[in-house]
Amino acid sequence: MPEIIDTSSIINSYVPVAIFLIVGVVMPPITMLIVKLLSPRSKSKQKFTTYESGSDPTGDARIQFNVEYYIYAIAFVLFDVEILFLYPWATVYRGHGITSIATTAILAFIVIMVIGFIYEWKKGALQWSTK
Amino acid sequence: MLPVLSMLILIPLIFAVITFFTKTKEQARTTALTGSVISLVLALYMYMNFDSSIASLQFVEISKWVPSLGITYSVGVDGVSMPLILLNAIVIPFLIIYSWNEEKSYPNRFFGLILAMQGAVIGVFAALDFFLFYVFWELTLIPLYFMVSQWGGPNKEFAAIKFFIYTHVASLVMLLGIFALYFTAWSQTGSPTFNIQELLTQFQSFEAPLVKDAIFIALLFGFIVKIPTFPFHSWLPDAYTESPIAGNVLFILLKIGGYGLFRIMLPILPFTGTPNLMISIMALLGTASIIYGAFVALAQRDFKRMIAFASVSHMGFVVLGSAGLVSLSVSGAMFQQFSHGLILSVMFMSVGVIQTNAGTRIINQLGGLSKKMPKLALIMVVVFMASLGLPGLTGFVAEFLVLTSSYVNLPGYVLAVMIGIVITAAYHLWAMQRSMFGLYNEKLGDVKDLTNYQSLSMAVISLLVIYFGLNPNPVLDMMITNSEHIVSLLSVAGV
Amino acid sequence: MVMDIIAGSYDLLLEYLTNPWIRGYLGLSLIGFIFVSAMAAVWLERKISADVQFRIGPCRVGPIGIFQLIADAIKLFTKEDIVPRKADSIMFRSAPIFLMVSVFLMLVAIPIGAIVINGVAYPLVVTDMDISILYVEAVSSISIIGVFMVAYSSNNKYALLGAFRNFARMVGYEIPFGISIIAVAITTGSLNIIEIVENQTIWNVILQPIGFFVFFVALMGDLGRLPFDQTEAEQEVVAGWITEYSGMRFGLGFFAEYIHMVLGSFLVVLLFLGGWNLPGLGLLTSIPVIGFIMPTLVFLGKSAIVLAFIILLRWAVPRFRIDQVVDLGWKRIIPLSIVNLIWAIALGLFLGA
Amino acid sequence: MNGITLFAPELTVVATALVVLMIGVFLNTESKKVLGYLASAGLAASLILTLMNLDANAVMYSGTLTVDALSQFFKIVFLIVALLVSVASIKYTENNEHVEEFFTLVLLAVVGMMMVASSNDLLVLFVSFELASISTYALAGFERRNLKSLESAMKYFIIGALSSALMLFGISFVYGLAGTTNIPEIAQNSAMLVSSPLGIVSIVLLVAGFGFKIALVPFHMWAPDTYEGSPSVVSSLLAAGSKKMGFVAAFKVFMIALVALKTEWTMAFAILSVITMTLGNVIALSQNSVKRMLAYSSVAQAGYISMAFVVMSPMAVTGGLFYILSHGFMKAGAFLVTAVVGYMILSENREAENVDHLENFKGLAKRMPISAFSMMIFVFALAGIPLTAGYMSKFVLFSSTIEAGLVWLAVIAILNSAISLYYYARVVKYMYFYPAEGERVSEPLPYALTLVAAVVGVLILGFWPEPFIQWAMEAAKVLIAT
Amino acid sequence: MILPAIPLPFYLILSAVVFSIGLLGVMTKQNGVRLLMCVELMLNSANINLVAFSSYNNDITGQVFVLFTIALAAAEAAIGFGIFMAVYRMKNRIDLNDFNILRW
Numbered sequence A: 001m002p003e004i005i006d007t008s009s010i011i012n013s014y015v016p017v018a019i020f021l022i023v024g025v026v027m028p029p030i031t032m033l034i035v036k037l038l039s040p041r042s043k044s045k046q047k048f049t050t051y052e053s054g055s056d057p058t059g060d061a062r063i064q065f066n067v068e069y070y071i072y073a074i075a076f077v078l079f080d081v082e083i084l085f086l087y088p089w090a091t092v093y094r095g096h097g098i099t100s101i102a103t104t105a106i107l108a109f110i111v112i113m114v115i116g117f118i119y120e121w122k123k124g125a126l127q128w129s130t131k
Numbered sequence B: 001m002l003p004v005l006s007m008l009i010l011i012p013l014i015f016a017v018i019t020f021f022t023k024t025k026e027q028a029r030t031t032a033l034t035g036s037v038i039s040l041v042l043a044l045y046m047y048m049n050f051d052s053s054i055a056s057l058q059f060v061e062i063s064k065w066v067p068s069l070g071i072t073y074s075v076g077v078d079g080v081s082m083p084l085i086l087l088n089a090i091v092i093p094f095l096i097i098y099s100w101n102e103e104k105s106y107p108n109r110f111f112g113l114i115l116a117m118q119g120a121v122i123g124v125f126a127a128l129d130f131f132l133f134y135v136f137w138e139l140t141l142i143p144l145y146f147m148v149s150q151w152g153g154p155n156k157e158f159a160a161i162k163f164f165i166y167t168h169v170a171s172l173v174m175l176l177g178i179f180a181l182y183f184t185a186w187s188q189t190g191s192p193t194f195n196i197q198e199l200l201t202q203f204q205s206f207e208a209p210l211v212k213d214a215i216f217i218a219l220l221f222g223f224i225v226k227i228p229t230f231p232f233h234s235w236l237p238d239a240y241t242e243s244p245i246a247g248n249v250l251f252i253l254l255k256i257g258g259y260g261l262f263r264i265m266l267p268i269l270p271f272t273g274t275p276n277l278m279i280s281i282m283a284l285l286g287t288a289s290i291i292y293g294a295f296v297a298l299a300q301r302d303f304k305r306m307i308a309f310a311s312v313s314h315m316g317f318v319v320l321g322s323a324g325l326v327s328l329s330v331s332g333a334m335f336q337q338f339s340h341g342l343i344l345s346v347m348f349m350s351v352g353v354i355q356t357n358a359g360t361r362i363i364n365q366l367g368g369l370s371k372k373m374p375k376l377a378l379i380m381v382v383v384f385m386a387s388l389g390l391p392g393l394t395g396f397v398a399e400f401l402v403l404t405s406s407y408v409n410l411p412g413y414v415l416a417v418m419i420g421i422v423i424t425a426a427y428h429l430w431a432m433q434r435s436m437f438g439l440y441n442e443k444l445g446d447v448k449d450l451t452n453y454q455s456l457s458m459a460v461i462s463l464l465v466i467y468f469g470l471n472p473n474p475v476l477d478m479m480i481t482n483s484e485h486i487v488s489l490l491s492v493a494g495v
Numbered sequence C: 001m002v003m004d005i006i007a008g009s010y011d012l013l014l015e016y017l018t019n020p021w022i023r024g025y026l027g028l029s030l031i032g033f034i035f036v037s038a039m040a041a042v043w044l045e046r047k048i049s050a051d052v053q054f055r056i057g058p059c060r061v062g063p064i065g066i067f068q069l070i071a072d073a074i075k076l077f078t079k080e081d082i083v084p085r086k087a088d089s090i091m092f093r094s095a096p097i098f099l100m101v102s103v104f105l106m107l108v109a110i111p112i113g114a115i116v117i118n119g120v121a122y123p124l125v126v127t128d129m130d131i132s133i134l135y136v137e138a139v140s141s142i143s144i145i146g147v148f149m150v151a152y153s154s155n156n157k158y159a160l161l162g163a164f165r166n167f168a169r170m171v172g173y174e175i176p177f178g179i180s181i182i183a184v185a186i187t188t189g190s191l192n193i194i195e196i197v198e199n200q201t202i203w204n205v206i207l208q209p210i211g212f213f214v215f216f217v218a219l220m221g222d223l224g225r226l227p228f229d230q231t232e233a234e235q236e237v238v239a240g241w242i243t244e245y246s247g248m249r250f251g252l253g254f255f256a257e258y259i260h261m262v263l264g265s266f267l268v269v270l271l272f273l274g275g276w277n278l279p280g281l282g283l284l285t286s287i288p289v290i291g292f293i294m295p296t297l298v299f300l301g302k303s304a305i306v307l308a309f310i311i312l313l314r315w316a317v318p319r320f321r322i323d324q325v326v327d328l329g330w331k332r333i334i335p336l337s338i339v340n341l342i343w344a345i346a347l348g349l350f351l352g353a
Numbered sequence D: 001m002n003g004i005t006l007f008a009p010e011l012t013v014v015a016t017a018l019v020v021l022m023i024g025v026f027l028n029t030e031s032k033k034v035l036g037y038l039a040s041a042g043l044a045a046s047l048i049l050t051l052m053n054l055d056a057n058a059v060m061y062s063g064t065l066t067v068d069a070l071s072q073f074f075k076i077v078f079l080i081v082a083l084l085v086s087v088a089s090i091k092y093t094e095n096n097e098h099v100e101e102f103f104t105l106v107l108l109a110v111v112g113m114m115m116v117a118s119s120n121d122l123l124v125l126f127v128s129f130e131l132a133s134i135s136t137y138a139l140a141g142f143e144r145r146n147l148k149s150l151e152s153a154m155k156y157f158i159i160g161a162l163s164s165a166l167m168l169f170g171i172s173f174v175y176g177l178a179g180t181t182n183i184p185e186i187a188q189n190s191a192m193l194v195s196s197p198l199g200i201v202s203i204v205l206l207v208a209g210f211g212f213k214i215a216l217v218p219f220h221m222w223a224p225d226t227y228e229g230s231p232s233v234v235s236s237l238l239a240a241g242s243k244k245m246g247f248v249a250a251f252k253v254f255m256i257a258l259v260a261l262k263t264e265w266t267m268a269f270a271i272l273s274v275i276t277m278t279l280g281n282v283i284a285l286s287q288n289s290v291k292r293m294l295a296y297s298s299v300a301q302a303g304y305i306s307m308a309f310v311v312m313s314p315m316a317v318t319g320g321l322f323y324i325l326s327h328g329f330m331k332a333g334a335f336l337v338t339a340v341v342g343y344m345i346l347s348e349n350r351e352a353e354n355v356d357h358l359e360n361f362k363g364l365a366k367r368m369p370i371s372a373f374s375m376m377i378f379v380f381a382l383a384g385i386p387l388t389a390g391y392m393s394k395f396v397l398f399s400s401t402i403e404a405g406l407v408w409l410a411v412i413a414i415l416n417s418a419i420s421l422y423y424y425a426r427v428v429k430y431m432y433f434y435p436a437e438g439e440r441v442s443e444p445l446p447y448a449l450t451l452v453a454a455v456v457g458v459l460i461l462g463f464w465p466e467p468f469i470q471w472a473m474e475a476a477k478v479l480i481a482t
Numbered sequence E: 001m002i003l004p005a006i007p008l009p010f011y012l013i014l015s016a017v018v019f020s021i022g023l024l025g026v027m028t029k030q031n032g033v034r035l036l037m038c039v040e041l042m043l044n045s046a047n048i049n050l051v052a053f054s055s056y057n058n059d060i061t062g063q064v065f066v067l068f069t070i071a072l073a074a075a076e077a078a079i080g081f082g083i084f085m086a087v088y089r090m091k092n093r094i095d096l097n098d099f100n101i102l103r104w
Helices: A007-013 A015-038 A068-084 A086-093 A099-122 B004-020 B025-048 B082-098 B108-126 B130-139 B141-151 B156-189 B198-203 B207-228 B235-242 B247-255 B256-271 B275-298 B303-324 B325-359 B374-386 B394-409 B409-434 B450-470 B474-491 C002-017 C020-027 C029-052 C068-077 C088-111 C132-140 C140-153 C157-188 C194-200 C208-222 C245-273 C288-316 C324-350 D003-025 D031-054 D069-092 D099-119 D122-140 D147-176 D185-189 D191-195 D197-214 D222-229 D233-257 D259-285 D290-311 D314-348 D370-383 D390-401 D407-433 D443-464 D468-480 E007-029 E034-058 E061-091
Strands: B060-065 B069-077 C114-117 C120-123 D059-060 D065-069
Touching: A007 C194, A015 B275, A015 C020, A015 C068, A015 C245, A068 A086, A068 B394, A068 C324, A068 E061, A086 A099, A086 B275, A086 C157, A086 C324, A099 B207, A099 B374, A099 C157, A099 C324, A099 D003, B004 B025, B004 B060, B004 B069, B004 B082, B004 B108, B025 B108, B025 D197, B060 D468, B069 B108, B069 B130, B082 B108, B082 B235, B082 B247, B082 B325, B082 B474, B108 B130, B108 B141, B108 B247, B108 B256, B130 B141, B130 B156, B130 B198, B130 D390, B141 B235, B141 B247, B141 D065, B141 D122, B141 D407, B156 B207, B156 B235, B156 B394, B156 D003, B156 D059, B156 D390, B156 D407, B198 B256, B207 B256, B207 B275, B207 D290, B235 B247, B235 B303, B235 D407, B247 B409, B247 C002, B247 D407, B256 B303, B256 B325, B256 B474, B256 C140, B275 B303, B275 B409, B275 D222, B303 B325, B303 B394, B303 B409, B303 D059, B325 B374, B325 C020, B325 C068, B325 D003, B374 B394, B374 B450, B374 D122, B374 D147, B374 D233, B394 B409, B394 B450, B474 D122, C002 C020, C002 C114, C020 C029, C020 C140, C029 C068, C029 C088, C029 C288, C068 C245, C088 C132, C088 D069, C088 D314, C114 C288, C120 C194, C120 D443, C132 C157, C132 C245, C140 C245, C140 D314, C157 C194, C157 C245, C157 C324, C194 C245, C208 C245, C208 C288, C208 C324, C208 D222, C245 C288, C324 D468, D003 D059, D003 D390, D031 D069, D065 D069, D065 D099, D065 D259, D069 D099, D069 D314, D069 D443, D122 D147, D122 D185, D122 E061, D147 D185, D147 D191, D147 D222, D147 E007, D147 E034, D147 E061, D185 D233, D191 D259, D197 D233, D197 D259, D197 D443, D222 D233, D222 D290, D222 D370, D233 D259, D233 D290, D259 D290, D290 D390, D314 D390, D314 D443, D314 D468, D370 D443, D390 D407, D390 D443, E034 E061
Parallel strands: none
Antiparallel strands: B060 B069, C114 C120, D059 D065
């Protein structure tokens, strides 16, 4: 039997979220506005340089970064969506009379997930290279 | 009883495969000759046991193949196909003997293709199932394509492709016709069949005249491109000119277009929506081919090209004879196919010899070859005379039958053809005169005569030309039997 | 009599409170509360740290330096706001919004206690959604965008390095964080924080000790607290991603971090330590006034203990190297979390359908 | 017959994939050869399991999966192709350190294809479709140091991702309008689909989405690049397997679920089919890279098979299915020959580029007789020379168009097939009539084995098509209830 | 003021807009990563549709579908980045205009 979803109540439960979101968005600018009113101002050329241990900054900071981060990112994205499937499963695992089949299914799922994990591990994808 | 006909189809094909795997030229030609001689023996055996007095099919073999589509493996012969099978079986061994000592690259493939061709062509003649018919029909393309594209003249690639695509398209159009025939019959009877006889019978009961005409035209197109007739002949001069001699002979033996006319077109012709129109179309095509071929042949300087157009001209008689729709004219057309096969084979062989021995085949550059090549000259005189229709030779019998009997129904066309006959004589005689007789052209140097192998094969076929010219009955009898049967259908339809 | 009036007025209040707008506006007061909590947390940290190091810590402003943070705030407000020349101005200025929005949005769904009336617990939460824990997990990740924006817009090498470390750490610890939440959801059968609290007849910390450990470590990793504060390790990357921020702009980032920490400790309490419930508290809460206040106090007390523990951990464990952090996350904590997941499944089978 | 028995073929392949992956991770490069045999054994086992339940007919797992003649037909096609590819890959992956990835991806791709074949729900269909696609993206770029392979993978990936997005968008509308994702139920609830303009939108999107996978012009841009650039064994899998998956998915979605909108999509497919076959053949004429030529030929063949959508008669679908079966053998085989030639060229010169150039096929008959002979059979079959599988399938398919009265379509198709002969014959000429430029090279056993198997398949289908046509008819009945 | 449910067309328009933005991006962008982002946008527009339809049809399938789509999108992104990284290692950029070895 399909569950009847009351869209209205879902939307209403997010009204406070919207209020908080607006407050969150306007609060930092207001704070900074107050700061602008209260704080002193002085012009100095050196003040606006980027901090680099006191010496003059060289080059641009937006450089190519280590490719390791990408591998971790990919691994993360994959695992994160894998565990995504567990959330709905977990809520209905107990108390809906499907525990045994749910167990079988999820064990198969976990086995595959673990195999993927072992594969990554053995392939050295999780090895932080200090090169 | 032995499945003689299946063996006759399979043995060349099997020997073709064996030949492909031989290593040396000696092995290749021996294997090929063995295969072709075995098929000759089989063909002669069949001929001996063939009853020429009945029009029905003989040596029939039928077995299931794809029942869900009504496809069967069925073969058989009657008076229409028997002479053509015989022709193939006779000429191929001599073609192999003729090529005995020729220097070819890949001799194994060369001889293998000849045999494959033989198998495929006999298959077409023997097939009683449209599917099988079409399979063999298409199969004939492959050996010829490779023959031309591999051992042909300077322009071989182009010629091969042109030939291939042109005739392939034509046969696909024919396939459309076959499909239409098949499905219309299927929807009428409720069960699928590809059997030629049954489909042709079914055709009579089709209702829509337009469908009938469309089917007829589609099939006709497939056949006349293969024959070929003017104006669908343009693949032929290129292919014939570029092809090696063996390829030419194979082309000549490829009588499947004309065969299709007798086997398929004529039985359904009376039942088309507009039979008279169809007859006119065929007669017109035939006449045009005869005249056009003759005129263009007259203008050729290349010996081989001239013969190519002579061939177009000759095949015009086949179409005209079929359109004549009198028992004797149809038999004449059939006989023309047979005689054409013999004559033109030798003519091409002769040209081949001239080409290799004299180094050129431009008629103007030759002259007085008979002094150096007496054997060739003798053979050439025989076949040229046969080709232009000298009484006592096969060509005469065929053309005479066609012209006299067609006159009954198509007087106008026959009169027009008379012009063609004159021109035909003219270019034959001119070519003979220029090349063989008169002063010897010293630029040619010392020219050798035929080798023994060549003279053997050419002489035997030439003798057959003379023999059948004097006594055509051994093959003409069965043709007449069948053509009478075909023509008897006309009275049924009331045409 | 009195109880009836209280109960009646409370019913009226509840009716008002079902209106989402009213709930939302009233809930804004939580922002004040959470700022105060964050200040308290900062004060607590200073005090505890000082104690650990045999110092006194803040003591001048107010009794035992309790107003130190207010003084600090005033200081931050009056400091000059500097935007470096090479920075991407718009991004630099707007990044705090993301940090703030992240914690504010978390705040919406996290209960800070409950009021028990007539034996029925009314949780103090702004809005009640079916999947609040998932929601909290989701919005808490927004802060990483803010962090990255800060670092990238600063155009400072230390900042970028810090942000990348932050990122590398976060990806390793989000997964066990999620898996341990799932394990909790298995035993409690819900993704709603309030239901999770209510369904904890036995605290999850007892049912799933490994899960608790994993969750706690992953939370520490997410928060970037020592021993996982490579992001801001002074000795290595100056102040990490926040290097170029100064004055109140720094203050906002700083507060966001502390609010995050406070909310994190709330989550630990809610998911594993029984929330506002305490064994044996049931009797007490049936008394009206105590029921009004007691659960919230219990909750805040538990949270304070967790908070204190987090602070103490700072002085007990040395900072890891970044590769150690990542290795720990991927190769120890994640396998452990999967073990816990299987344990939770077994538990679920044992506890029955 | 319970679900697990019928689902066993898929499970076997999945299990094999996982086992191969796990074993492979712990082996050193030398001993990884065993993985190829393992994968092939798994596929063979799955094939046997499928054959054991050939006549099964069941709907399983809450109506998401169905096992019927159609699904079994396609499963067998996929398994045969995969088996050919995997056996050939034993040689291809020799001394490669990424053997386990290769075979796992192949196996997973096959699982995806098989699941698409038996899916009865758009959700399962889409997920399996993506499983196969994603695996093949990685396979296309398997040669990580080869820029061509990478480029092909990149193009394939971008177009593939785009197509899946289009498809999903289309599916979302179908779901919205029909209120279900179950394929037979969509057919029942198609009132909204017919009346709403969104129905047409979804048709357009789905045609585009499937068109990309099937490589119908104008969605074919990726195909030639990908087939040329990918490793030959992978091209083989793509052309012979992945493309068929597109067809079975399209068959299910259009012929079963969206049959109510038949008039709309028939026209679309008619146009696409004509353009596809014509363009594919014409462009193939001028190719000098054999793989690219085969790719365009594959595009053209897709055009032929799409005629089944246009005609929509039992005979046409039978023809389409039979064509798919034969194409599996022909194309897989032809691409495997290019793999063998690539192996030959590379074994002589490590740095050789454009290994699939027509020049490298010169005198192949002398250098590698088995490959040359097989290639000849394959291209003749592709061209539709009688007594090969290609001929029989063209015969049935084209004749069905005439039966349906679409003579113009048949004429176009037949003319196209005539054109195609030119470029196919060219390959044969290079192999048989040009002098060899190198030594005789003996084919490695796995390659020779697969080629022979494919040749046997092509010839059996050509000589004795009866049982296969019967079988295809059974499968066609699932799509078109007569 | 309790909010009413949002009518279905609003969702559909939103998803159409998102889809169009994604499609436009795919058509015009040359950078591989941007392309990928645009494809993700398109997938997500379909997700909006699915969820909207799911709640208006009172049928959970759409939401399940979305879960799977998200997972597939992630897998697709992963494989895409893998390919892009491999390309990047060889060529040091991932501009689609650079890809011209395979042509006609």
